[in-house]
Amino acid sequence: MKFKSIALFMGVLWVFLLAFTLLINSEPKDADSTNADEKPKLALTPPMGWNSWNKFGCNIDEELIKEIADAMVESGMRDVGYIYVNIDDCWMAPSRDEEGNLQADPATFPGGIKAIADYVHSKGLKLGIYSSAGTKTCQGLPASLDYETQDAKKFAEWGVDYLKYDNCYNQGRDAVERYKEMRRALDTTGRQIVFSICEWGRNRPWLWAPEIGNLWRTTGDIRDNWESVMYILDQQVGLAKYAHPGAWNDPDMLQVGNGGLTTTEDRAHFSLWCVLAAPLLAGNDIRYMTEVTREILTNEEAIAVNQDPAGVQGYKVRDQGDQEVWVKPLEDGDYAVVLLNRGENAAFMAIRANEIGMPDVTSYKVRDLWAHEDKITGGRIDARVPSHGAAMFRVRVISPSN
Numbered sequence: 001m002k003f004k005s006i007a008l009f010m011g012v013l014w015v016f017l018l019a020f021t022l023l024i025n026s027e028p029k030d031a032d033s034t035n036a037d038e039k040p041k042l043a044l045t046p047p048m049g050w051n052s053w054n055k056f057g058c059n060i061d062e063e064l065i066k067e068i069a070d071a072m073v074e075s076g077m078r079d080v081g082y083i084y085v086n087i088d089d090c091w092m093a094p095s096r097d098e099e100g101n102l103q104a105d106p107a108t109f110p111g112g113i114k115a116i117a118d119y120v121h122s123k124g125l126k127l128g129i130y131s132s133a134g135t136k137t138c139q140g141l142p143a144s145l146d147y148e149t150q151d152a153k154k155f156a157e158w159g160v161d162y163l164k165y166d167n168c169y170n171q172g173r174d175a176v177e178r179y180k181e182m183r184r185a186l187d188t189t190g191r192q193i194v195f196s197i198c199e200w201g202r203n204r205p206w207l208w209a210p211e212i213g214n215l216w217r218t219t220g221d222i223r224d225n226w227e228s229v230m231y232i233l234d235q236q237v238g239l240a241k242y243a244h245p246g247a248w249n250d251p252d253m254l255q256v257g258n259g260g261l262t263t264t265e266d267r268a269h270f271s272l273w274c275v276l277a278a279p280l281l282a283g284n285d286i287r288y289m290t291e292v293t294r295e296i297l298t299n300e301e302a303i304a305v306n307q308d309p310a311g312v313q314g315y316k317v318r319d320q321g322d323q324e325v326w327v328k329p330l331e332d333g334d335y336a337v338v339l340l341n342r343g344e345n346a347a348f349m350a351i352r353a354n355e356i357g358m359p360d361v362t363s364y365k366v367r368d369l370w371a372h373e374d375k376i377t378g379g380r381i382d383a384r385v386p387s388h389g390a391a392m393f394r395v396r397v398i399s400p401s402n
């Protein structure tokens with residue numbers, strides 16, 4: 001009797017295990033199935049484009065966005081990599097439609113967002129849009145908290161390629177949960193949408209955002225002055241290790257060409273954002289920019305540093321008060337170097353290649369990425385750097401050994 005019940009028990013257990021194994025293995029694995037926990041492979045180098053906020057604030061309409069798209073092409077910006085045309089806050093109507101959908105403001109965007117997306121796409125560019133992980137945007141317009149699925153679906157239907165997702169009116173709810181919910185909603189659309197997390201560095205986003213988004217703001221808003229650029233730079237120390245292809249620290253959009261910085265400061269700002277592997281989102285009126293501004297924004301050698309496929313964020317290797325040295329190791333073994341002078345007077349600055357992590361050899365090619373000139377040196381990287389200025393170099397080992 002005892003033997004019989006043990007045998008029965010073993011039999012039932014076997015049948016149960018067999019059924020369980022079959023169930024696991026029979027899960028459908030069609031070609032489209034994706035791992036829900038895995039972000040789409042997007043923004044493998046820092047995103048490049050333009051955003052309306054820094055220059056225009058709420059003063060935007062569909063004509064402006066189309067003209068900007070035209071200017072992206074005519075100025076050569078598209079062809080050096082500026083692909084995203086991003087509409088920031090204030091594109092939406094003050095209320096949702098009768099089905100609860102976000103809708104474009106009929107006064108400023110009468111053609112709707114889909115028409116703009118089509119226009120931008122016809123120029124070989126991509127469209128970005130903005131919402132907040134709160135009940136309202138920072139300008140008090142309808143936003144996406146608790147409407148994530150519905151709004152993400154609309155963005156995808158319209159052909160949106162990039163979402164900047166802000167933090168205003170968040171009702172004190174957990175940031176990770178709010179941003180995760182939009183990640184999930186974007187995934188269910190099946191459209192590849194770059195996800196830009198904008199919670200101003202409040203919740204140490206570098207610790208959780210790399211799994212959820214493609215970039216995350218590390219600070220409050222940049223302003224159009226040198227102190228703001230330097231203040232933001234200082235907040236980037238220690239964050240390099242969190243960046244990698246598909247996941248970038250975002251020290252905020254560029255102020256180059258907006259008038260609050262001198263040309264020297266504009267060049268320094270751009271050089272630093274390039275070594276930081278920061279998203280390069282121009283924030284000026286590119287329809288009417290000066291030739292000098294255009295040359296800064298389209299410096300292909302500086303952009304190549306920013307877009308280096310290794311995706312290593314640059315870091316500070318020397319800090320002598322007003323004089324700092326920032327470096328970024330590149331995929332081919334070269335190093336990008338920025339000599340930054342924050343002081344009020346010009347300064348002669350110098351560092352050696354073997355002090356920045358490069359191998360100790362007898363000769364190096366030191367290429368000045370603003371003068372576009374090469375110098376062969378025994379390892380010296382130096383320049384007279386103007387007040388509030390930066391020199392930027394790409395350093396390469398020439399002789400293989402010492």
Ligand code: GLA
Pocket residue numbers: 053088089137138139166198200220221
């Ligand atoms: C916040 C963001 C800015 C901008 C504005 C728009 O301040 O940090 O980048 O998007 O909202 O209202």
